[in-house]
Amino acid sequence: MTGSLDFATSEEQQAVAGAVARFCETHAVERAARDTEGDFPLELWRALAAMGIFAPAAPGYEDAGGALELQAICATLGEYAFPGPVAATYAALQVLTGVTREQVMAGDALVSLSGAGDTLLPYGTVAGVFLIAGDDGIHHAEPASAPAAVRTLGGEAWGRAALTASGVLKNSARGLVIGDIARSAYLTGIAARLVRETSEHAATRKQFGKTLGEFQAVSHPLADCAIAVAAANTLAHAAAAAFDARAADDLSPDPIAAARRLAAGAINSARRGALATAYACHQVYGGIGMTLEGPAFHLTRRIRQVASEAPARSREQSILLADAGLGN
Numbered sequence: 001m002t003g004s005l006d007f008a009t010s011e012e013q014q015a016v017a018g019a020v021a022r023f024c025e026t027h028a029v030e031r032a033a034r035d036t037e038g039d040f041p042l043e044l045w046r047a048l049a050a051m052g053i054f055a056p057a058a059p060g061y062e063d064a065g066g067a068l069e070l071q072a073i074c075a076t077l078g079e080y081a082f083p084g085p086v087a088a089t090y091a092a093l094q095v096l097t098g099v100t101r102e103q104v105m106a107g108d109a110l111v112s113l114s115g116a117g118d119t120l121l122p123y124g125t126v127a128g129v130f131l132i133a134g135d136d137g138i139h140h141a142e143p144a145s146a147p148a149a150v151r152t153l154g155g156e157a158w159g160r161a162a163l164t165a166s167g168v169l170k171n172s173a174r175g176l177v178i179g180d181i182a183r184s185a186y187l188t189g190i191a192a193r194l195v196r197e198t199s200e201h202a203a204t205r206k207q208f209g210k211t212l213g214e215f216q217a218v219s220h221p222l223a224d225c226a227i228a229v230a231a232a233n234t235l236a237h238a239a240a241a242a243f244d245a246r247a248a249d250d251l252s253p254d255p256i257a258a259a260r261r262l263a264a265g266a267i268n269s270a271r272r273g274a275l276a277t278a279y280a281c282h283q284v285y286g287g288i289g290m291t292l293e294g295p296a297f298h299l300t301r302r303i304r305q306v307a308s309e310a311p312a313r314s315r316e317q318s319i320l321l322a323d324a325g326l327g328n
Contacts, residue, residue: 010068012069013072016056017073017076020077021076024076024077030081033080033081033299033302035155037155039126039157040083040110040156041084042107042110042126044083045084046106046107047107048082048107049105050106050107052064057069057090057178058090058093058094059171059174066244067241067243067244068244070090071236071240074086074181074189075188075192077189078187078188078189078191078306079189081190083302084110085110085112085113085123086183087179087180087183088111088122088179088309090178090182091111091133091178092113093105094171094172095131095138095169095171095172100129103129108128109127109128110123110129111129111131112124112127113132113133113138113179113309114130114163115132115133116132116133116135119161119162119163120158120159121163123156124143124147124150124158124159125149125158127159131169132165133175134165137168138168138176139165139169143159143161143162143163143164144161144163144164147159147160147161148160153301154302173260174256177243177256177263178243180263180266180267181236181259181263181266183270183309184235184239184266185233185240186306187270187271187306187307188233188270188273188274190303191229191273191278191303192230193299194277194281194303195222195225195226195277198222198280198285202222222281224276225276225281228273228276229270232269232270232272235262235266238262239262243256246258274303275307277303278299281296282296282300
């Protein structure tokens with residue numbers, strides 16, 4: 001890849017993000033995000049898929065857009081805390097083929113993507129496709145028995161079962177990069193919303209005759225979170241741009257090397273920034289932030305769950321973590 005990256009959001013990316021936002025507004029996504037007891041909203045998931053939302057960056061769907069469109073979509077889905085295996089689906093569509101791929105694209109089959117050796121399977125009780133992400137790539141897998149239901153913090157039914165893996169699937173490297181970009185964008189979208197709404201609360205809520213935002217102990221952590229989330233979003237955008245520009249390096253030994261390293265930095269930054277945001281915003285809201293009906297809990301629990309869904313670290317992520325003193 002040559003030249004500099006363009007960080008401007010194109011009209012196409014703005015349009016697709018706007019379409020996703022309108023869908024979320026008209027399909028009661030907020031209610032689904034707050035639900036802690038109901039079944040997985042499969043019809044809502046299928047309706048989202050029917051928009052062609054999972055086609056960008058998928059091999060064979062070049063006309064649907066690339067990783068930059070995918071990033072815009074995932075950031076918007078994150079802003080609405082859309083439930084479901086968003087990042088796992090984008091990753092899976094890089095490696096699946098045939099009927100299985102079409103079922104996932106249409107929303108008829110859900111993907112469970114877990115790390116090597118994991119027995120706790122995201123969406124395991126409702127998934128139709130099981131994948132394992134290891135250091136060597138993405139593997140197709142089958143559960144040894146029907147996954148036993150495990151209720152999670154995010155209010156979604158995961159499953160517990162042992163998996164038997166097959167060989168590494170083609171395009172695994174692409175799948176891992178796209179999964180990191182999608183998950184990073186989702187986390188920055190939801191964290192940005194949380195910072196924005198918490199800041200609005202701090203600007204109007206008064207204590208001791210002043211708004212909360214006038215206290216540095218409130219405003220400074222929120223400013224730090226806003227900076228961290230914006231930085232992670234920039235990294236995700238850079239990774240997406242590098243992935244889309246890979247065609248210029250198709251003859252190189254590793255045409256997505258730049259995208260992979262940027263995506264590794266993005267997911268690390270997005271996790272850290274989003275988790276810090278969840279903590280800081282709960283401090284501002286106080287007790288009301290912990291209530292199911294309150295303004296923050298359905299967002300912070302999704303942040304914690306999505307941050308924990310990421311599969312085993314890639315070599316690049318391990319290197320970046322080690323450089324930051326956070327390895328192991």
